[in-house]
Amino acid sequence: MTLKVGDIISFxxxxxxxxxxxxxxxxxxxxxxxxxxxxxxxxxxxGLLTATLPTKVGGDHNVLAREMNFEFLRPVFTGDTIMCEVKIENYERTENGRAAIRASFICRNQKEKEVLRGGFSGVIL
Structure with a gap:
């Protein structure tokens, strides 16, 4: 899948x-x-286990992260189902043929309450 600005990846x-x-x-x-x-x-x-949700995009798209930030908004408990939406904010080819990427994310629990938000940036190998 080729990413583009505005894409939202959910899981x-x-x-x-x-x-x-x-x-x-x-x-x-x-x-x-x-x-x-x-x-x-x-x-x-x-918290960092919860934060593995948005990093899944990195694994799925071979992103080498350079920066990540997380804002933990409320606790997550065993049995909670967390939906994560990652939005591609910037995606552009670099001079060396790689792609630079910047994304934001929001994670919500089954009650639709935000539990985590933040962003990451890096390059795609």
């Missing part, structure tokens, strides 16, 4: 306990809220 993911456990092991982020369930039996999903 969703439901986070589960195993996701949090694996990310805890990999990242070392052992905050008590990631290890101890709340009264409803849910764990808080690590």
């Amino acid at each position: 969703e993911r439901t986070f589960n306990r195993k996701d949090v456990e694996l990310f805890t092991e990999i990242s070392g982020d052992e905050g008590i809220h990631h290890l101890t369930p709340d009264e409803q039996g849910k764990l808080v999903v690590q």
Whole structure:
């Protein structure tokens, strides 16, 4: 898929306990809220695990990120389904034949509440 300015790429993911456990092991982020369930039996999903949603676009399009920013707006819990919309803000060919890209994103939970927003820029290899 060739990207162009204005394209919106959407996808969703439901986070589960195993996701949090694996990310805890990999990242070392052992905050008590990631290890101890709340009264409803849910764990808080690590912010950077939630932030893997917009980075999926990078993997899908071979983006080498140069800059990423995240604004964490509210917690995500196991069992939450998060929809991420990435909008291509800038896409242009560089002199060396690569493409420079800049995108913004918004992630919302199943209640349509924003949980994360931000942007990234980089080059496509």
